[in-house]
Amino acid sequence: MADQPTQRGRVRPAPENFLTETEITAVKEGRRDFLRNAFITASAALTGSGIARAADGDPNILTLPPWTTSLGQPVAARPYGLPSQYEKGLQRRESPGLTRMPQVSVAFTPLQGLFGIITPSGLHFERHHQGWADIDPSKHRLMVHGTDNGFVKQPKVYTVDDILRLPPVSRMHFIECGANTGMEWGNVAVPTVQYSHGMLSCSEFTGVPLRLILEDCGIDWKKAKYVLAEGADGSSMTRTIPIEMVQSDEVLVAYGQNGEMLRPENGYPLRLVVPGVQGVSWVKWLRRIEVGDKPWATKDEAIHYIDLMPDGQHRQYTSVQECKSVITTPSGGQILLDKGFYNISGLAWSGRGKIKRVDVSTDGGINWRPARVEGPVNAKCLTRFNIDWVWDGKPAILQSRALDDTGYVQPGYGQLRAVRGTKSIYHNNAIQSWKVTESGEVSNVQVL
Amino acid sequence: MFRFSKPSLGGAIALALATLTANSALADGKYAGIGRSATRAEIHAWDIDVRPDFKGLRPGSGSVDQGQEVWEAKCASCHGSFGESNEVHTPLIGGTTKDDIKTGHVLSLVKGDAPQRSAIMKVATVSTLFDYINRAMPLTAPKSLSNDEVYALVAYLLNLAEIVPGDFVLTDKNIAEAQARMPNRNGMNTDHGMWPGATAAKGGIGNGGKPDVKNTACMSNCKTEVKVASLLPVYAETAHGNLAEQNRPVGPVRGKDTSGKAATPVAPAPLSENATASKLASDSGCMACHGVASKIVGPGYNEVAAKYKGQADAETKLVAKVKAGGQGAWGAIPMPPQGQLKDADIRSLVKWIMSGAKAQ
Numbered sequence: 001m002a003d004q005p006t007q008r009g010r011v012r013p014a015p016e017n018f019l020t021e022t023e024i025t026a027v028k029e030g031r032r033d034f035l036r037n038a039f040i041t042a043s044a045a046l047t048g049s050g051i052a053r054a055a056d057g058d059p060n061i062l063t064l065p066p067w068t069t070s071l072g073q074p075v076a077a078r079p080y081g082l083p084s085q086y087e088k089g090l091q092r093r094e095s096p097g098l099t100r101m102p103q104v105s106v107a108f109t110p111l112q113g114l115f116g117i118i119t120p121s122g123l124h125f126e127r128h129h130q131g132w133a134d135i136d137p138s139k140h141r142l143m144v145h146g147t148d149n150g151f152v153k154q155p156k157v158y159t160v161d162d163i164l165r166l167p168p169v170s171r172m173h174f175i176e177c178g179a180n181t182g183m184e185w186g187n188v189a190v191p192t193v194q195y196s197h198g199m200l201s202c203s204e205f206t207g208v209p210l211r212l213i214l215e216d217c218g219i220d221w222k223k224a225k226y227v228l229a230e231g232a233d234g235s236s237m238t239r240t241i242p243i244e245m246v247q248s249d250e251v252l253v254a255y256g257q258n259g260e261m262l263r264p265e266n267g268y269p270l271r272l273v274v275p276g277v278q279g280v281s282w283v284k285w286l287r288r289i290e291v292g293d294k295p296w297a298t299k300d301e302a303i304h305y306i307d308l309m310p311d312g313q314h315r316q317y318t319s320v321q322e323c324k325s326v327i328t329t330p331s332g333g334q335i336l337l338d339k340g341f342y343n344i345s346g347l348a349w350s351g352r353g354k355i356k357r358v359d360v361s362t363d364g365g366i367n368w369r370p371a372r373v374e375g376p377v378n379a380k381c382l383t384r385f386n387i388d389w390v391w392d393g394k395p396a397i398l399q400s401r402a403l404d405d406t407g408y409v410q411p412g413y414g415q416l417r418a419v420r421g422t423k424s425i426y427h428n429n430a431i432q433s434w435k436v437t438e439s440g441e442v443s444n445v446q447v448l
Numbered sequence: 449m450f451r452f453s454k455p456s457l458g459g460a461i462a463l464a465l466a467t468l469t470a471n472s473a474l475a476d477g478k479y480a481g482i483g484r485s486a487t488r489a490e491i492h493a494w495d496i497d498v499r500p501d502f503k504g505l506r507p508g509s510g511s512v513d514q515g516q517e518v519w520e521a522k523c524a525s526c527h528g529s530f531g532e533s534n535e536v537h538t539p540l541i542g543g544t545t546k547d548d549i550k551t552g553h554v555l556s557l558v559k560g561d562a563p564q565r566s567a568i569m570k571v572a573t574v575s576t577l578f579d580y581i582n583r584a585m586p587l588t589a590p591k592s593l594s595n596d597e598v599y600a601l602v603a604y605l606l607n608l609a610e611i612v613p614g615d616f617v618l619t620d621k622n623i624a625e626a627q628a629r630m631p632n633r634n635g636m637n638t639d640h641g642m643w644p645g646a647t648a649a650k651g652g653i654g655n656g657g658k659p660d661v662k663n664t665a666c667m668s669n670c671k672t673e674v675k676v677a678s679l680l681p682v683y684a685e686t687a688h689g690n691l692a693e694q695n696r697p698v699g700p701v702r703g704k705d706t707s708g709k710a711a712t713p714v715a716p717a718p719l720s721e722n723a724t725a726s727k728l729a730s731d732s733g734c735m736a737c738h739g740v741a742s743k744i745v746g747p748g749y750n751e752v753a754a755k756y757k758g759q760a761d762a763e764t765k766l767v768a769k770v771k772a773g774g775q776g777a778w779g780a781i782p783m784p785p786q787g788q789l790k791d792a793d794i795r796s797l798v799k800w801i802m803s804g805a806k807a808q
Contacts, residue, residue: 055742100536113696155486162482187678234590236583242645297500297573299580312558318642333691334701364674368667409663419661446678
């Protein structure tokens, strides 16, 4: 991409470095504002690039490129397809210094470059507590039993073959780590939406409702109050799940993700799907379900994933991801190319249900306009919103505010901190603000 | 967990063989032929969880001294000899007092003055320590500890936090006594709206989803002033690599270059007079509108040179025109004023144009 400008702090050139027919018309019509703009654009464009320009227009048009004048690659040159080489900037990344060990760490999804609501499986965020493994599915088992005799009539063992024989459902849901945006409770800490909100992904999951499996084992629904889900990795992650969510058919023992099997980093061959609930409960490499009548207070519900309140008490078993949204484009660390039209785009989601509305402000929250909420709008699923914006070149602060179908309105930082302080680490669902400066630079700020 | 009155290995194996060969006998449900019954040995092998009421705890014992030995061998490298290390993780021990053991609520959490929150400051249930060490530690060899080693390690950690004395032997019989002295045993609150199951009133947890933070969907003139409470610290902008490389190279935006490389220019080879002028024309944006041998928006430089060839005052006139901008000589499209350039630079550009605008 030799044509791409690299210098900072100026309004960028348009992707093409010359004036189009319409732009020339605009000049003829005497729109001097445009002309000034065109000049800034042109001068920025040419700094150091020195592209030769043909007589009658764009050399990219006038000189046919090699891909138009030669034979291309054969089919199945890459049996498992890969993104274009020009997309390599969009990758999962760690936040430097956040964790000390790459096996006990997190890699964030590059939300700044994604479209729609589905996260490509290879870009799904990763959070492991003791590394990941690529488990041989022929050796993997799912065991179901009760804390005591009586919770299930028949403790059972299922192979992956067994699970894939059962009648499946496919559902789209978001998964968000409870600690997403956790670095920002006290102040701005990270530059881009990848690091501020990237412990968030959304997939179509295919699997068997856990309810069906528990019924196959003869569960006593009257006795059962909770289930414990456990993973087969070194950490053998365990989390307590309410029986009501299992009964409602929402909780899935999933094996499919976006049309293929789960990726190893996301729990291959089996993981629990617990819609609306923080990611740690979506136990990966699921090996065991225990039916019981009391919560377990496991390490990740008694030492971590507990929310410290200003009174010094920790909230325990906080699980639901409340309604939240974020503008992904334009967002922190990006630069607007020029004044004029932009589509502000972002994501909204609620662990309690469907997104009802998303409002967007470009003046730091003084005035708001409802955005276009794009379909499909599913419960406990990412929802894409878009809104038109003409940037006049003046400083702006972009915000989005989501409302869900329970009537809940996403809060601001001031409101959230007034109740929960700044040390809670988990469940930060505050309104995100992106500041746009006159030079077109977008950066992370917090507005009360 | 699943308790067996008298676990007998022989019996378990017999049962295992029976179930493995007689799968279809269990297919009493709707999904005939799917799954089989779990053997006792299988459940015993995997069902290792321990609840706060110690259900699931297997009998055993371990002393503080034994714990210290195992700790030094298998744990201290990462967590420090006294559980104080934050080299790989937040400290396990530290920040609790004798008084906390009495009240069951760690005071420094209330005061908010602890530099770090150690595990022992937070955890309310000793079962959690037992269960977790047993299932997951040491990090690189999880599930390698014996049951008694886990007792001993928990005893050692409790002693480091001054919850139990140095001669203490932790057993399944006295672990409840240790629980009664956990420094933050009263530090957990479940009265919130973020449990997705039944409410506390119905035997579950929490208040059934009542949100604690409320906002309203005000649409206009919602406030008079925008208070920016926090900006991105400078170090944080550059601490995450080059943001230009973390964005797509096409589209409405680009990533900001935070590589810091732009600030260290490579010493360029000296340029010829023509090359200098050619670069100046590029850098100054002239080439967006002018081709050397072709019209773009403005005339081609070859056309300009041809038009004014031999006119003595051409150079001065053109310098003035470029500086002030204007239209009419070539058509209705105006050239914007190029006043950002020094007069001397404009003059050398015009000279270069008139001399044929050669690249070298």
